[in-house]
Amino acid sequence: MDMFTLFAVKLIQVLIIAQVMLLTVSYLVYFERKISAWAQSRVGPNRVGPAGLLQPFADVLKLLLKEDIMPEKANKLVHIIAPIIALFVAFTTYAVIPIGPDITLFGLNIPLSVAPEIDMGILYVLALTSIGVYAITFSGWSSGSKYSLLGGIRSSAQMISYEISMGFAIAGVLLMAGSTLPTKIVELQSGWMWNAIVQPIGFIVFVVSAFAETNRLPFDLPEAEPELVGGFHTEYSSMKFAGFFLAEYANMIIASALIVTLYLGGWQIPYIETLGWAPEIVIPLQIGAFAFKLGALLFFFIWVRWSLPRFRYDQLMDLGWKVMFPLSLINIVWVAAIIMIFGIK
Amino acid sequence: MAKKKRMKDLTLWERIYLPEVAKGLSITLQNMFRPAFTMEYPEVKFMPQGSYRGRPVLVLEEHGGERCVACGLCSRVCPALAIEIQAGETDREKERYPEKFEINMLRCIFCGLCEEVCPEEAIVMSKDYELAFTKREDAIYGKDKLLVPVAELQDRIEFLRSFK
Amino acid sequence: MGKIVLDGNEVDFKQGQTIIEAAKDAGVEIPHFCWHPSLSVSGNCRVCLVEVEKMPKLAIACATQASEGMVVNTNSGKALEARRAVMEFLLINHPLDCPICDEAGECKLQDYTYDHSIGESRFTETKTNKDKRVQLGPHVMFDGDRCISCSRCIRFCDEIAGETELTFVKRGDRVTITTFPGKELDNPYSLNVVDICPVGALTSRDARFRARVWDMSHTNTICNGCSRGCNTEMWVRSNEIVRLVPRFNPDVNSYWMCDNGRLNTFRFVNAESRVDGPHVRREGKLTKVTWDEALGSISSEIKGINGKEIAFIGSPFATIEDNYILSKLAKSLHSKNIDMPEYIIPGSADDILIREDKTPNSTGAKLAGVVPQKDGLNLDGIMKAVKEKKIRVLFVMEEDIALLKPEYAEALKTIEFLFVMASNFNSTTEFANVVLPAATYAEKNGTWMNFQKRLQRIRPAVTTLDMDRSLDGLEMSRLDKFGTKWDRWGNYKKYDARPSWRILVELAGLMGDKMKFRMAEEVFDDAAKHIEELHGVTYDEIGESGFELTKKAVKV
Incomplete structure (x- = not known):
């Protein structure tokens, strides 16, 4: 592939993924409201369009038309940059996540991931999500409001704490795969050799940490409404608020995609290759499998939010340092033992 | 009531927390398949019982006059000072009547004290809950809006009598 | 003097007093309907039954004379039982129409039913x-x-x-x-x-x-109907005077007042003809202007005019403070022409309360200096001089002089500059160049002196635009206390008017005579300093029931 074709292909990929992300995010909000309604024996949005399906567009329009308020005591530059960072992190992370195996289209071999060749692979994800902390810390500090500041501080403490166990959990996966490339990790989980089954402790640690990293209930202390009004985004309005809002749901998708990739076999459908079907049938099925797994996880995210109460802050820290961190260490030992006994594949 | 459990009273199974999480999730999941309670308001309207305290109204007798004698007790007892009355003289048997009777619906808190204190059963809480206005002035209800025929208020009057 | 034992306490009584009177002096109220301190004893309501030791039956306290060593029980079991029985009898035929009845809230029967009745009827x-x-x-x-x-x-x-x-x-x-x-x-x-x-x-x-008693505020003030100066309570609702009620003062009016004073004297306060805001004559018409503009036009008109060409008309309806400032201003403008009209209707008096002098403050106004000075003109002289164009500027304070005599009205037609302070538009304001709205007696603090040379306080009961009920210490009803300006009852009519003395003080300030008075009390203190008869008298001394100057002479 020459440079130009590569560039064109990547551009098309980026555009598709970005559009799909945006659309998914807006419908994720719709489903969040629908699922919460179902869980509470309500109807949920049902006025805009059939069954309320156009509600996300109404929401977006409303946010666009709202007055953009800049607090008087805010640090203006940082205040504006914060939601941009949040959005940037949310969207760029997606570059390394494969949604299917390589395909051949118009004579070109195209990997179904924007940047499959990045050597650091998963580490890239870790690096970017760490930057995400800045978005929240910046927004909290720059708003010039005590609620925002407290929300920001809580958030950074929480994210740093859980990033450690998350990193160790990933270490288990990397040990197993012997590579940081997501495509490789997925390929190694063929059959039922899903990492979720092989290293269940690591899976649980990672899922819990993912909830904490995305600030979803039961870990949404940065924006705990009863105590902090809106937390770090108290002083945000209009599209700047929408930025955080988008980023939160985009992060949810990324977290789910990561869980699917690292623990649930990515696009793999167990033993489909034994059926001997043509790749024209298998690959769309595999992409569908990825989407299905992703959807199920997103549902799980929302479902948990409307079922569990929020942790107290000390409980959150206890859980992070006294439970998740040791568990992740145990997981590494466990994985190392497996590798020692069965040898690296 | 169940005895309050402390951290130290919890069994190991409970302390692991994950099973409890699963229990919680199963409850919400079950709920998702139950029918919704929601009443789709503008199309379907809530029909309150006699015990409902909607906006206060004045009883309009069958002969066309109000029951109210403008004694001023409702105005006096109103904790939100929503009621203003100007009495006047009539030739009717009860020589006093409200020349002006205004309730500021922005002030009204629907406590029903006016109804409770009324010696004539002349002001009662109706079932009307649709109270939207676009101007402060519109929120002041005069006699034209307050007088409601006694037949429409039968439910509430019966409810009040059953509790006397 | 003797002593009786009332409910276990020794109480003094004067010879000839009944038990109820002795108890009242001692601060014990024995319930009563028919007994009234100023009326003869009738003894028909029977609610004042008390137990007197060594008497075979209960006695009515209003008709039983107190005698030395009498032991009276107002709250013994027998007395209470009898009182309850009497209340039950009284209520047998009394209709239960308190919601309609206007007395509700100040009804003796209602109060006693709460205090002394068991609340049930057989x-x-x-x-x-x-x-x-x-x-x-x-x-x-x-x-x-x-x-x-x-x-x-x-x-x-x-x-x-x-x-x-x-x-x-x-x-x-x-x-x-x-x-x-x-x-x-x-x-x-x-x-x-x-x-x-x-x-x-x-x-x-x-x-x-017109109003429930509990919806009104009541202010202690004085009737302006004649020089008796009956003590009254002014009952106000929504900034409108609803009724005047006499207030007990044994030295002036006892418990009473006349119908004329009660019904007619306050009408002008809420009348349609009230002057609302300062008015200046422009192109033949009185036009509403700002205070600064109106006062400025007066001071520029007067500047450079000889004191001999200026005259002042005070008023026996205005307070001592108003008249005092008017005479002070006359002095500072070197004018000796100051006088006021009299309103005496011979033969109109009776020997109960009504006096021939129909003004509340003629003695006080004279005392305050509204009398022709040496070589100065009196009222008739002033008006003649106006006609002869010897007087070019005339100040009229709260008076309708054009109404007094046709020749006065004739004279006013030719005046160069007429400045009127008036509460209502009248026949004098028709000629005026500048009309400033004067606060009525119901809107200001001040002092009047009645025919007995008794100083009595009037107090504001109605607010004007630059007053605030709570900040200026006015009596407040429940609605005044809790209403906001967004409620209808908080949005009552307030006139843009000021007390005459304040208008004159501001005017004097513009003409270089800086008088530093902010309150009526300060004006009075200044007057007390400069007027011999008032030496040492203060508002506190006058109090609620007044202060007689003749008594002071004895005291000093």
Whole structure:
């Protein structure tokens, strides 16, 4: 592939993924409201369009038309940059996540991931999500409001704490795969050799940490409404608020995609290759499998939010340092033992 | 009531927390398949019982006059000072009547004290809950809006009598 | 002097006093309906029954003379039982129409029912029906059902008003009150029967149904109807005067006031003709302007005019403070022409309250300096000089001089500059170049002096635009306390008016004579400093019941 074709292909990929992300995010909000309604024996949005399906567009329009308020005591530059960072992190992370195996289209071999060749692979994800902390810390500090500041501080403490166990959990996966490339990790989980089954402790640690990293209930202390009004985004309005809002749901998708990739076999459908079907049938099925797994996880995210109460802050820290961190260490030992006994594949 | 459990009273199974999480999730999941309670308001309207305290109204007798004698007790007892009355003289048997009777619906808190204190059963809480206005002035209800025929208020009057 | 034992305490009594009087002096109230301190004893309501030791039966406290060593129990079991029985009897035929009755809230029967009744009646038969809505006279309505036949009103007409007009007719439970054939309740004090009626049987046609007592504020003030200066309470609702009620003052008016004072003297306060905001004549028409503009136009007009060409008319209706500042201003402008009209109607007086002098403050205004100075002109002289164009500028304070004599009106047509401070538009303001709105006696603090040389305080009961009920310490009703400006009752009419003395102080300031008065009390203190008769008198000394200057002379 020459440079130009590569560039064109990547551009098309980026555009598709970005559009799909945006659309998914807006419908994720719709489903969040629908699922919460179902869980509470309500109807949920049902006025805009059939069954309320156009509600996300109404929401977006409303946010666009709202007055953009800049607090008087805010640090203006940082205040504006914060939601941009949040959005940037949310969207760029997606570059390394494969949604299917390589395909051949118009004579070109195209990997179904924007940047499959990045050597650091998963580490890239870790690096970017760490930057995400800045978005929240910046927004909290720059708003010039005590609620925002407290929300920001809580958030950074929480994210740093859980990033450690998350990193160790990933270490288990990397040990197993012997590579940081997501495509490789997925390929190694063929059959039922899903990492979720092989290293269940690591899976649980990672899922819990993912909830904490995305600030979803039961870990949404940065924006705990009863105590902090809106937390770090108290002083945000209009599209700047929408930025955080988008980023939160985009992060949810990324977290789910990561869980699917690292623990649930990515696009793999167990033993489909034994059926001997043509790749024209298998690959769309595999992409569908990825989407299905992703959807199920997103549902799980929302479902948990409307079922569990929020942790107290000390409980959150206890859980992070006294439970998740040791568990992740145990997981590494466990994985190392497996590798020692069965040898690296 | 169940005895309050402390951290130290919890069994190991409970302390692991994950099973409890699963229990919680199963409850919400079950709920998702139950029918919704929601009443789709503008199309379907809530029909309150006699015990409902909607906006206060004045009883309009069958002969066309109000029951109210403008004694001023409702105005006096109103904790939100929503009621203003100007009495006047009539030739009717009860020589006093409200020349002006205004309730500021922005002030009204629907406590029903006016109804409770009324010696004539002349002001009662109706079932009307649709109270939207676009101007402060519109929120002041005069006699034209307050007088409601006694037949429409039968439910509430019966409810009040059953509790006397 | 002797001592009786009242409920276990030794209490002094004067010879000839009844038990109820002795108890009242000692601060113990024995319930009573028919007894009134200024009326004869009738003893028919029986609610004042008390137990007196060594008497075989209970005695009525209003008709039993106190004697040395008497032991009286007002709250013994027997007395209480008797009182409850009397209350039950009184309530047998009294209708339960408190919601309609105007007396509710200040009704003796209502109060005593709460205090001394068990709250139940064993009477199941139908109540008697008597005449309702009977017009006893031009001002008083009678409701026979409510009457408890205490006879206070009958005794008042006989003993105080001196005209026998009312009487009982029929007997037993059909007894009712009516006027004698061919007569009606039209004596000049007839409305006092409304005040003394312990129930709502007698009501004033004027104030009937206009406001509940608990919705009004009441302010202690003075009647402006004549130089008696009856002490009154002014009852106000939504910044409008609803009624005037006499206030007890043994030295001036006892418990009474005349119908004219009660009904007519305050009408101008809420009248349509009130001057609202300063007015200046432009192109022949009085136009509303700002205070600064109006005051500025006066001071620029007066500047450079010789004091001999300026004259001042004060008023016996204005306060001592107003008249004092007017005379002060006259002095600072070197004018000696200052006087005021008199309103004496010979033969109009009676020997109860009404005086010939129909103004509340003629003695006070004279004292304050509104009398022609040496070589100065009096009222007639001033008006003649106006006609002869010797006087070019005339100040008129709260007076309608054009109405007094036709030649005055004639003279005013030719005046160069007429400045009027008036509460209402009248025939004098028609000629005025500048009209400034003067606050009425119901809107300002001040002092009046009656014919006895007794200083009495008037207080604001109605607010003007630059006043605030709570900040300026006015009496407040419940609605005044809790209403906001967004409520209708908080949005009542307020006139843009100021006390005359304040207008004159501001004017003097513009003309270089800086008088530093912010309150009426400061003006009075200044007057007390400069006027010999007032030396040492303060507002505190005047208090609620007034201060007689002749007494001070004895005291000093």
